[in-house]
Amino acid sequence: MTDAACHGAYGQLPESLISLHSETVQFSPLIPGAAALEACMPASLDSFVMLAPPGTLERRYAIAQALRALAPGAPFHILAPKERGGARLVAELRALGCLVADVAKRHHRICSGTRPPTLTALEDTLAETGPRRVPPFDLWTQPGVFSWDRLDPGSALLMTHLPALSGHGADFGCGTGTLSRGVLTSPAVKSLLLIDIDRRAIEAARRNVEDPRVTFRWSDLQRPDNTLAKLDFVVMNPPFHEGGTEERSLGRTFIQRASESLRRGGRLWLTANRHLPYEGVIRTLFRTVTVAAEAGGYKIFEAVL
Structure with a gap:
């Protein structure tokens, strides 16, 4: 399946990250893309870039859904402003079993990694942070x-x-x-x-x-x-x-x-x-x-x- 850019509800991704993907599908809980991410078959995405939402529970849910749709071994990039969730990204990704590298740039934390073969506590995370x-x-x-x-x-x-x-x-x-x-x-x-x-x-x-x-x-x-x-x-x-x-x-x-x-x-x-x-x-x-x-x-x- 095509690459995915998970943003739109939470602002715009920096052009440097968007340019990593020549073809993207935008996912958002708002019009027009909300149904797209949840409709993705598990492990069907080749990669994704996400500007994560600021709310803790909302962010954890969005990250878990995106990782659920990502193929094992496929790359991802997730970023957030430092004062709006960026400082917590590494811990939240490690809790799902991901090994990540993170850098600071333009008041954001940018986390990059690949999806592990098995995600830790994925269903529990979705249940704890979802409807x-x-x-x-x-x-x-x-x-x-x-x-x-x-x-x-x-x-x-x-x-x-x-x-x-x-x-x-x-x-x-x-x-x-x-x-x-x-x-x-x-x-x-x-x-x-x-x-x-x-x-x-x-x-x-x-x-x-x-x-x-x-x-x-x-x-x-x-x-x-x-x-x-x-x-x-x-x-x-x-x-x-x-x-x-x-x-x-x-x-x-x-x-x-x-x-x-x-x-x-x-x-x-x-x-x-x-x-x-x-x-x-x-x-x-x-x-x-x-x-x-x-x-x-x-x-x-x-x-x-």
């Missing part, structure tokens, strides 16, 4: 998904102020489905579409939201979608980070997409950090805008198209 139920809500989630081990306070505030909705709606950036579960307590909701860019979130939401009114879509809301139209309502807690840095344009794009997806008179319910400059774009796109609540550094907006 799981998390208390106190006893919902399915996975390390690396937004707010994977806690209820986000912005979503919690929106849930306490959300009225009983009705008609056909969507949850933009649904995550593991926590907000959708609150929406569906209203029997007047006829259908709800859960959309997220992260395949791990969609898979968790499928387990958490079991309701015949629900459909799921693994999709990138930054891209226009003319199949989203004439909705009665949209709820969202839009993202504002990309690759570990604040990116305010993401939230503005979500708001734009909601305005394109709602019918005339349809409603947007949005929660956002108070410091984010969303109010201006909401007032530009919607006829009426109300700040329904403000607490704990968050604002809740109700906007009518």
